[in-house]
Amino acid sequence: MRSAVLSVTLAALCWGAGAAPQESTPPKEQQQAPSPAQQKPPKPPESLSPVIPGVQAPAAPVQRPSGDATDPAKMAAPAVQPGQKLPGTAPVDEKTYVIGAEDVVRVNTWGHQDVSGDFNVRPDGRISIPLIGEVQAAGLTPKELETEIANRLKASFIRNPNVTVGLTAVRSKSYFINGEVNKPGKYDLVVPTRILEALVNAGGFRDFADKKHITIIRGDKRFFFNFNDAIKGKHPERNILLEPGDVIMIK
Numbered sequence: 259m260r261s262a263v264l265s266v267t268l269a270a271l272c273w274g275a276g277a278a279p280q281e282s283t284p285p286k287e288q289q290q291a292p293s294p295a296q297q298k299p300p301k302p303p304e305s306l307s308p309v310i311p312g313v314q315a316p317a318a319p320v321q322r323p324s325g326d327a328t329d330p331a332k333m334a335a336p337a338v339q340p341g342q343k344l345p346g347t348a349p350v351d352e353k354t355y356v357i358g359a360e361d362v363v364r365v366n367t368w369g370h371q372d373v374s375g376d377f378n379v380r381p382d383g384r385i386s387i388p389l390i391g392e393v394q395a396a397g398l399t400p401k402e403l404e405t406e407i408a409n410r411l412k413a414s415f416i417r418n419p420n421v422t423v424g425l426t427a428v429r430s431k432s433y434f435i436n437g438e439v440n441k442p443g444k445y446d447l448v449v450p451t452r453i454l455e456a457l458v459n460a461g462g463f464r465d466f467a468d469k470k471h472i473t474i475i476r477g478d479k480r481f482f483f484n485f486n487d488a489i490k491g492k493h494p495e496r497n498i499l500l501e502p503g504d505v506i507m508i509k
Contacts, residue, residue: 356398
């Protein structure tokens with residue numbers, strides 16, 4: 259009996275000695291914390307108002323000084339300086355062109371827009387300008403009309419007025435082209451124009467136009483023009499200057 263118990267005890271001791279000891283795991287609170295170098299920086303908190311691509315914040319309002327510097331009337335540059343040619347006017351010679359009925363006259367009085375603007379020359383040859391009334395325009399050159407208006411303004415209420423006159427439309431002087439041209443019709447005689455230039459303005463001839471027998475009708479007079487000779491330099495004296503009311507006929 260004793261020998262049996264002893265054998266069992268020895269067997270248990272031998273089995274316990276051959277088993278590998280198990281290492282105990284320390285609790286979580288006893289585990290070693292990572293070093294500061296191993297720690298990752300915390301992520302910044304997400305913005306509550308994310309930026310939308312392509313949209314910029316509105317710029318701050320610009321502070322402008324108060325006073326006359328912000329007055330639009332004083333900041334705006336005048337449309338025409340004294341002595342300048344008026345923009346948008348016809349290229350007429352202001353010293354030689356004679357204004358006629360149906361012309362449109364542009365008057366600019368420096369610093370006084372109430373007596374400036376475009377005025378139609380009536381059939382009686384007059385224009386009506388605010389503050390000074392009726393002014394005779396037909397029969398005067400633009401330069402002479404400037405002097406007349408300036409004298410009237412000086413006598414009324416403006417001291418040393420600076421007046422500029424131009425023509426925006428020349429309707430009192432024109433010529434006509436009829437027949438076998440590409441653009442027949444009425445043409446304003448704004449600048450001195452010869453027959454050859456008038457035919458060019460009409461866009462040239464149609465296919466079956468008679469270029470050798472062109473007639474210019476001026477009242478009871480007749481003038482004849484040969485286009486083929488003119489472009490060859492022959493008979494330059496027949497390339498006459500046109501006058502108001504001339505009619506060019508091309509068959």
